Amino acid sequence: MGGKEEVALTGLGPNMQFPRTRLKGFRLRAHRSRVGSKRVKPLPKKKKPRDPSPTEMNVEPWASPQDQAAAELAHSTDSPPLQDQEQHPDKLCLDSFWSEVENITQGSGYADLDCTRRDSRQSEEGEQEEQWLADAGLSTLISEDSEEVDNALLLSTLTRTQAEAVQRRIDSYTLSLRKRNKPPPRDVRDIFNSPIAQTLLPESAHGDDLAGNSMASVAKTPLSAVTPEHQRGAPKEEFFITDVAYCEQAVILLKQAKLPQNNTQRRKEDGTLPRVICPKCRLGVTHIQDLSHSDMKKVRQLALIDMTALSDLLELEVKRHKTGKRKIPESTLFGVPLATLLDNDLKMKPNTTIPLFMQALLTFLEKKGVDSEGILRVPGSQSRIKQLQQNLETNFYSGQVSWEEVSPNDAAALLKKFIRELPAPLLTAEYLNTFSAVRDITDLKQKLHMLNLLILLLPEPNRNTLKALLEFLSKVVSREKRNRMNLWAVATIMAPNLFLHKAVPSRLTEGAEKGQAEKAADVMRLLIRYQDLLWTIPNFLMSQVRKLNENSNRRYQFYDRRIKNLLRKIHTDSKDKPDKNNAEPHRTVKIQVGDLVSGTMDFQLNINARASDLLTQFQRQFLRSPDNGKGKIRRNGSVAYPDCALYEVGGNIGEHCLDPDTHLLDLYNSNPAGEWFIKLKPNSRAL
Numbered sequence: 151m152g153g154k155e156e157v158a159l160t161g162l163g164p165n166m167q168f169p170r171t172r173l174k175g176f177r178l179r180a181h182r183s184r185v186g187s188k189r190v191k192p193l194p195k196k197k198k199p200r201d202p203s204p205t206e207m208n209v210e211p212w213a214s215p216q217d218q219a220a221a222e223l224a225h226s227t228d229s230p231p232l233q234d235q236e237q238h239p240d241k242l243c244l245d246s247f248w249s250e251v252e253n254i255t256q257g258s259g260y261a262d263l264d265c266t267r268r269d270s271r272q273s274e275e276g277e278q279e280e281q282w283l284a285d286a287g288l289s290t291l292i293s294e295d296s297e298e299v300d301n302a303l304l305l306s307t308l309t310r311t312q313a314e315a316v317q318r319r320i321d322s323y324t325l326s327l328r329k330r331n332k333p334p335p336r337d338v339r340d341i342f343n344s345p346i347a348q349t350l351l352p353e354s355a356h357g358d359d360l361a362g363n364s365m366a367s368v369a370k371t372p373l374s375a376v377t378p379e380h381q382r383g384a385p386k387e388e389f390f391i392t393d394v395a396y397c398e399q400a401v402i403l404l405k406q407a408k409l410p411q412n413n414t415q416r417r418k419e420d421g422t423l424p425r426v427i428c429p430k431c432r433l434g435v436t437h438i439q440d441l442s443h444s445d446m447k448k449v450r451q452l453a454l455i456d457m458t459a460l461s462d463l464l465e466l467e468v469k470r471h472k473t474g475k476r477k478i479p480e481s482t483l484f485g486v487p488l489a490t491l492l493d494n495d496l497k498m499k500p501n502t503t504i505p506l507f508m509q510a511l512l513t514f515l516e517k518k519g520v521d522s523e524g525i526l527r528v529p530g531s532q533s534r535i536k537q538l539q540q541n542l543e544t545n546f547y548s549g550q551v552s553w554e555e556v557s558p559n560d561a562a563a564l565l566k567k568f569i570r571e572l573p574a575p576l577l578t579a580e581y582l583n584t585f586s587a588v589r590d591i592t593d594l595k596q597k598l599h600m601l602n603l604l605i606l607l608l609p610e611p612n613r614n615t616l617k618a619l620l621e622f623l624s625k626v627v628s629r630e631k632r633n634r635m636n637l638w639a640v641a642t643i644m645a646p647n648l649f650l651h652k653a654v655p656s657r658l659t660e661g662a663e664k665g666q667a668e669k670a671a672d673v674m675r676l677l678i679r680y681q682d683l684l685w686t687i688p689n690f691l692m693s694q695v696r697k698l699n700e701n702s703n704r705r706y707q708f709y710d711r712r713i714k715n716l717l718r719k720i721h722t723d724s725k726d727k728p729d730k731n732n733a734e735p736h737r738t739v740k741i742q743v744g745d746l747v748s749g750t751m752d753f754q755l756n757i758n759a760r761a762s763d764l765l766t767q768f769q770r771q772f773l774r775s776p777d778n779g780k781g782k783i784r785r786n787g788s789v790a791y792p793d794c795a796l797y798e799v800g801g802n803i804g805e806h807c808l809d810p811d812t813h814l815l816d817l818y819n820s821n822p823a824g825e826w827f828i829k830l831k832p833n834s835r836a837l
Contacts, residue, residue: 243642246527247667250646253529254570276326278470279319282458287451291320303701307694308455311397315459388595390428392688396599397459404463423637423679426598428686432816434761434809436687438606438613439832442804448695449687450607456691457603461584464591464600468584471654483507483543485571488611498547501832503614507546510553511565512622519558520625521632526643530560538564566647569619575651576612576619577604582654588676589669597676598683605684606691613685620681627678641674642667648674696802696821703802737818739764739826743794747772751828755815761796762810768794768828797827807831 283289287304305313391399428435441449461468483491491505499506519525538560545551575582581604588604591597605613623640630636649670677684739751751771753764773791798806798817801824808817817824 242527243639243671244667246639247642247646247671250566250643251650254646254650276323279323279326281470282319282454283323285451286316286454286458287448288316291316292323304451304698306701307452307697309395309398311401311459311463312395312455315397315455315462318462319458386424388424388426390426390595390598390683392428392686393431393690395456395459395690396603396688397456397463399599400460400463400596423675424594426680426683428683430811431689432813433689433692433820434812436689436692436806436809438685438687440807440809441687442806445695445699445804445806448698449691452691452694452698453603453606457584457600457607460596460600460603461587464596466584466587466590468587470580471583481543483546484539484568485573487573488576488615489609492611504611504618505615507542508565508568508615508618510546510551511561511568512618514553514556515558515561515565516622516625518553518556519562520629522558523632523634525558525626525633525635526562526566526640527635528559530557530563534560535563535567539567566644569647570651572651573653575648575654576616577648578608578612579651579654581607582649582651585673586649586670589673597673598680601673601676601680602684602686602688606687616677617681617685620678623678624681637675637678638671641678642671645670645674699802699804735815735818737814737826739768739796739828741768741772741828743772743792743828743830753814755818757813757815759814760810761808761812761814764796764814765794765810765828793831794828795831797829798824799827800824 280289280292283291305316308316438446488505491507492502495502495506502509515525522528534557538556542551542564569576577585584600585604588597588600591600605616608616623644626633626635626640627637645667735755737753737755739753741747741749741751749772751768753759753767769791796808796812798808798821801821803821803824
């Protein structure tokens with residue numbers, strides 16, 4: 151095959167081929183053939199990675215210890231069966247994949263398939279671009295009564311490639327308006343070139359500077375991090391740079407011809423996933439839960455723009471679907487929207503982030519199911535599953551459900567059914583096709599870039615529920631020796647449950663290639679393996695959010711031109727103020743630790759001071775002192791102290807929970823107008 155029909159069989163050796171499985175209607179016929187095996191050479195000793203940039207302080211490995219141990223075990227010559235199984239999905243895994251697809255398509259939820267898919271439709275011409283601009287926070291670009299300053303704020307933070315992606319959406323929308331004989335909106339370049347935009351943004355080349363500096367950042371990455379895998383075999387380590395916009399990284403690598411574009415040469419790899427190393431900058435790592443809702447809204451807008459620009463570069467066709475209105479289900483658990491479940495559960499348990507029913511299922515499976523052989527793959531009893539579902543529907547919220555006699559396989563089947571029967575896909579109708587399209591990307595880092603942005607775009611209930619599911623699946627993989635379910639096995643079983651939904655058409659049931667199964671499982675495998683990395687906010691998005699907040703704070707200058715220069719001078723002076731005391735500055739930290747401690751604390755900054763050092767001083771001074779001890783004595787006699795964190799509030803950020811490794815002097819210079827607070831972590835407040 152060639153062109154767009156070429157399929158990269160992830161995890162297969164060069165001499166291995168799988169038979170075809172034909173799907174006719176909802177009946178599956180598997181043509182079985184023997185699969186050859188190939189001896190895999192043990193990995194050479196790892197070389198010490200180089201620091202990709204002198205501005206990045208240390209290197210943080212994101213692969214979990216359990217997964218890394220499993221990968222090393224897979225390459226061990228002492229265990230050939232596990233070795234072959236880790237390299238590619240074996241026959242048992244692939245048969246289970248298509249059995250899972252058949253069970254889903256023949257399930258009760260697919261009886262009204264045609265009706266459901268009529269409700270879920272692709273947007274009409276021009277409607278999709280209009281919705282995209284609204285989601286990206288750029289609807290003012292097509293609004294007649296919008297002000298130039300509103301348009302310039304977000305556009306000022308974009309890189310060149312991101313701005314070009316916006317312009318393409320505007321051009322497409324303009325074309326659709328001309329067909330409907332409506333006046334077109336203004337060109338994005340007119341807004342950039344307007345006098346008010348240039349006055350607002352004296353450094354309007356911010357995006358170009360970011361793109362220009364990206365060459366230096368990527369150039370300092372080790373060659374192994376940018377050399378395509380088909381030239382050097384599967385790497386053991388990959389460097390994951392987040393200081394530069396993902397779309398700009400793609401532009402650089404494509405221009406250097408060091409990254410093959412989509413649908414080019416087939417990769418030669420042994421199927422094992424490398425250890426991904428993310429250089430940690432001096433401002434630390436920001437996880438999704440570390441930012442305020444207002445800042446996360448801006449992150450989502452910027453992530454959508456970067457994801458769209460990256461999709462354009464990789465020539466991925468991603469069309470969003472809209473789910474129509476559905477009847478309110480009679481069930482209290484199954485077929486209920488996630489947001490509705492959470493609203494009801496929050497009344498019973500404040501601060502909960504995923505449905506209580508799913509929490510109960512996962513807790514039971516973690517205790518009783520992770521060591522069960524073939525968990526998730528071995529089907530339960532249909533009669534018992536139906537009876538268990540009815541029992542849970544009736545008695546779950548009254549607390550009268552006994553889990554003692556529940557079979558782990560029945561509970562696992564019910565977990566998969568709960569995910570499948572959500573009225574909208576867990577990955578959302580809007581982005582399910584984009585998640586699926588990740589399997590067509592050749593380069594591993596590009597796949598992770600796209601997945602990272604897509605995770606940021608998910609609504610909070612979906613994102614939290616997906617994370618809880620992936621954490622459980624990771625625990626299943628970590629017990630591989632007992633349950634015989636390695637990463638490939640878990641991924642091939644779970645992929646249909648996430649990527650196949652009755653509300654959105656899928657290519658999984660359209661083709662007869664087993665490559666479809668392997669590629670879908672490959673995306674699932676990446677979600678499980680690199681989930682900790684994917685749930686972080688890239689440094690370039692944090693920089694853009696800070697820039698956007700700074701520009702928003704300066705908007706009021708333009709409503710009175712007489713004081714504009716004075717305010718700009720004050721702003722410049724305040725920005726330069728930290729440099730005057732750069733030797734040994736002090737910072738006053740406000741303390742708001744619930745009802746335990748309140749007040750202030752002085753902290754002396756130096757080039758090596760970190761957030762963890764400040765918290766240590768706080769605990770020593772306020773929590774553990776003989777006079778002011780605030781710890782609680784446990785039953786075993788030990789003392790439990792409240793779990794606190796340092797927060798950055800105001801200035802160019804809303805509220806930001808800081809990484810313990812954050813260098814405070816850099817933070818001080820980055821956001822001199824922000825205040826620092828010591829507060830209880832959210833999980834501590836719920837206890």
